[in-house]
Amino acid sequence: MTTLKGYWAKRSRMCGDLRREDAGSEVVLNGWVQRRRDHGGVIFIDLRDVSGLVQVVCNPEVSAAAHAAAEGVRGEYVIYCRGTVRTRPEEAVNPKLPTGEVEVIAEEVGIISQSPTPPFEIQEESGVDEALRLRYRYLDIRRPDLRQALILRSRVTGEVRDFLSSRGFLEIETPILTKSTPEGARDFVVPSRLQPGKFYALPQSPQLFKQLLMVAGLDRYYQIARCFRDEDLRADRQPEFTQIDLEMSFVEPEDVISLMDEMFSRLFLLFLEVELPTPFPRLTWREAMERYGSDRPDLRYGMEIHDYTDAFARSEFKVFRNAVENGGRVRGFKIDGLVSPPRRELDELVEEAKRLGSSGLVWMVREGEGLRSPVAKFLSREEVEALAEASGLREGEVLLLAAGGPEIGPVLAGMREYCARRFNLPCSSRFAFVWVTEFPLFDWDEEEKRYKSNHHPFTAPSPDAIDLLEERPLEVTSQSYDMVLNGVELGGGSIRIHDHAVQERVFSVLGLSREEAEDKFGFLLEALRYGPPPHGGIAYGLDRIVMLMAGRDSIRDVIAFPKTQSGSDPLTGAPDAVYPGQLRELRLRPL
RNA sequence: GGAGCCGUGGUGUAGCCAGGUUAACACGCCGGCCUGUCAAGCCGGAGAUCGCGGGUUCAAAUCCCGUCGGUUCCGCCA
Numbered sequence: 001m002t003t004l005k006g007y008w009a010k011r012s013r014m015c016g017d018l019r020r021e022d023a024g025s026e027v028v029l030n031g032w033v034q035r036r037r038d039h040g041g042v043i044f045i046d047l048r049d050v051s052g053l054v055q056v057v058c059n060p061e062v063s064a065a066a067h068a069a070a071e072g073v074r075g076e077y078v079i080y081c082r083g084t085v086r087t088r089p090e091e092a093v094n095p096k097l098p099t100g101e102v103e104v105i106a107e108e109v110g111i112i113s114q115s116p117t118p119p120f121e122i123q124e125e126s127g128v129d130e131a132l133r134l135r136y137r138y139l140d141i142r143r144p145d146l147r148q149a150l151i152l153r154s155r156v157t158g159e160v161r162d163f164l165s166s167r168g169f170l171e172i173e174t175p176i177l178t179k180s181t182p183e184g185a186r187d188f189v190v191p192s193r194l195q196p197g198k199f200y201a202l203p204q205s206p207q208l209f210k211q212l213l214m215v216a217g218l219d220r221y222y223q224i225a226r227c228f229r230d231e232d233l234r235a236d237r238q239p240e241f242t243q244i245d246l247e248m249s250f251v252e253p254e255d256v257i258s259l260m261d262e263m264f265s266r267l268f269l270l271f272l273e274v275e276l277p278t279p280f281p282r283l284t285w286r287e288a289m290e291r292y293g294s295d296r297p298d299l300r301y302g303m304e305i306h307d308y309t310d311a312f313a314r315s316e317f318k319v320f321r322n323a324v325e326n327g328g329r330v331r332g333f334k335i336d337g338l339v340s341p342p343r344r345e346l347d348e349l350v351e352e353a354k355r356l357g358s359s360g361l362v363w364m365v366r367e368g369e370g371l372r373s374p375v376a377k378f379l380s381r382e383e384v385e386a387l388a389e390a391s392g393l394r395e396g397e398v399l400l401l402a403a404g405g406p407e408i409g410p411v412l413a414g415m416r417e418y419c420a421r422r423f424n425l426p427c428s429s430r431f432a433f434v435w436v437t438e439f440p441l442f443d444w445d446e447e448e449k450r451y452k453s454n455h456h457p458f459t460a461p462s463p464d465a466i467d468l469l470e471e472r473p474l475e476v477t478s479q480s481y482d483m484v485l486n487g488v489e490l491g492g493g494s495i496r497i498h499d500h501a502v503q504e505r506v507f508s509v510l511g512l513s514r515e516e517a518e519d520k521f522g523f524l525l526e527a528l529r530y531g532p533p534p535h536g537g538i539a540y541g542l543d544r545i546v547m548l549m550a551g552r553d554s555i556r557d558v559i560a561f562p563k564t565q566s567g568s569d570p571l572t573g574a575p576d577a578v579y580p581g582q583l584r585e586l587r588l589r590p591l
Numbered sequence: 592g593g594a595g596c597c598g599u600g601g602u603g604u605a606g607c608c609a610g611g612u613u614a615a616c617a618c619g620c621c622g623g624c625c626u627g628u629c630a631a632g633c634c635g636g637a638g639a640u641c642g643c644g645g646g647u648u649c650a651a652a653u654c655c656c657g658u659c660g661g662u663u664c665c666g667c668c669a
Contacts, residue, residue, distance in 0.1 A: 181669095
């Protein structure tokens with residue numbers, strides 16, 4: 001059979017959908033050639049589309065034309081195939097494929113479009129250099145893991161939309177070209193042609209706009225919002241990323257938190273078949289710092305930090321006693337799930353602690369009634385007993401201790417992570433969610449010698465802490481909450497200030513004069529005079545959510561066209577120079 | 592801004608520390624054989640001036656310096 005140039009038969013089914021029940025039916029498939037196996041007589045073609053893969057059999061005894069066409073087919077060619085679905089002979093069933101019980105006996109095959117040999121193999125496991133994959137991202141996305149991640153991402157956002165919309169949220173778009181606001185990350189800036197010398201900024205988040213929408217009386221807003229921050233990149237940070245952003249009127253923290261518990265348990269049940277117990281556990285910021293040394297603790301592991309200061313108050317071990325006498329504390333944790341590691345590994349722990357910025361780390365291993373430790377000789381029997389008692393250390397178990405001020409918290413937090421990874425410790429669960437609440441309203445910025453908002457300047461102080469605003473600002477907690485999953489901050493939010501007087505007091509602590517505040521976000525302040533409802537919300541990093549759900553280590557693996565660490569896109573070549581004429585039009589000149 | 596790691600046919604690696612033959616292996620690619628494979632098999636073939644620049648040396652993929660790209664982390668990211 002001769003085919004007309006440009007002719008192709010349109011598909012009747014998707015490759016990956018064919019099953020045993022379809023046996024006997026005539027189908028037309030369109031797809032990419034994953035692989036061709038030519039046995040001289042019969043030719044097998046693995047045909048791929050977005051739904052998956054199915055085997056096409058081109059037997060010259062069935063159709064000489066189809067077989068002849070198949071001989072000219074190469075990898076990544078796009079073809080059509082008309083044929084009949086057949087259950088495979090029992091010994092030829094491929095249990096590795098969802099479609100492995102069937103195959104399509106080709107009666108007609110034609111090439112729709114050709115392809116050069118791709119620069120890398122389109123297959124599951126890809127050790128291929130990421131820069132090359134990014135340059136040919138459209139080929140990279142043909143690989144199943146990337147394709148699946150993008151499918152998952154689409155389903156997650158779809159479900160988020162369904163869920164929020166069913167709860168009365170309205171999806172509203174906010175500007176991409178907007179005004180640079182102070183504090184926070186460095187802005188991406190866009191020059192204005194109509195107003196030379198002036199600039200838009202791309203939004204770091206729709207924060208201010210969503211508050212305006214609450215003042216506007218829309219009651220509940222959400223958006224799958226692109227955000228831009230001109231800061232250095234990381235595995236979990238891109239210059240542009242996507243937030244699930246939402247805001248609600250007439251709510252307290254509890255309302256936001258419980259709604260999000262519901263949304264996330266739904267997502268995980270639907271897409272990962274994981275049942276998450278709700279409500280998710282909660283820790284206040286203070287508890288989190290005390291027990292895990294971090295405001296984003298990984299609760300898949302125990303290794304809770306305890307205070308052992310009392311045990312060393314009068315110790316012969318000078319390093320610890322001095323630390324205690326100088327107002328410091330001795331804190332540490334037991335490495336759950338590790339027994340009698342070799343000396344070499346214990347020494348590695350000390351090195352790691354130093355890398356984390358600690359001046360030292362002491363390990364102790366329970367051996368019989370005593371403790372093996374580099375500092376054992378400085379410890380009295382009473383101290384050893386007190387430690388063994390307080391730590392609950394069992395035979396062979398390891399206790400790590402560090403002494404000093406608040407700076408040892410992050411060190412111990414780092415050591416928890418390191419131990420979990422280094423010793424491959426068992427997880428209590430695959431996904432450990434936790435809310436961290438009541439963050440401090442302010443941090444002290446040592447460089448600029450002033451208070452800064454921990455979250456942002458519109459975050460409401462806890463009602464019972466408002467009186468401390470002026471006297472002891474660092475002790476003021478806020479009505480804020482972060483959702484943390486496996487040690488990754490997924491999102492955070494707060495109840496906002498709706499009382500004008502409170503807002504002014506906060507600005508005053510931040511050292512913002514009325515004029516400065518007016519200049520920086522006067523439009524919001526003005527809006528907040530016109531009957532703002534009490535409101536609050538939260539914003540999530542969608543990329544991070546999907547990354548964790550897909551079991552990936554980088555958000556680049558769940559973004560169709562991500563950027564490299566230097567912010568470039570190897571596919572398009574962005575960023576790039578522009579024509580001099582463009583600069584002239586914008587009244588811009590390079591320095 | 593700082594620290595670490597990586598860069599060798601189309602792809603992934605070995606070789607580099609201890610400089611010295613035609614730079615090795617696997618996958619892919621091309622050709623041949625082959626009617627049940629699915630990482631097909633067997634036979635044959637093509638394909639790399641070792642990221643780039645400079646230096647040391649009789650001699651550099653290998654040592655030194657610089658630079659570019661990628662990546663991880665610290666700083667930064669309200």
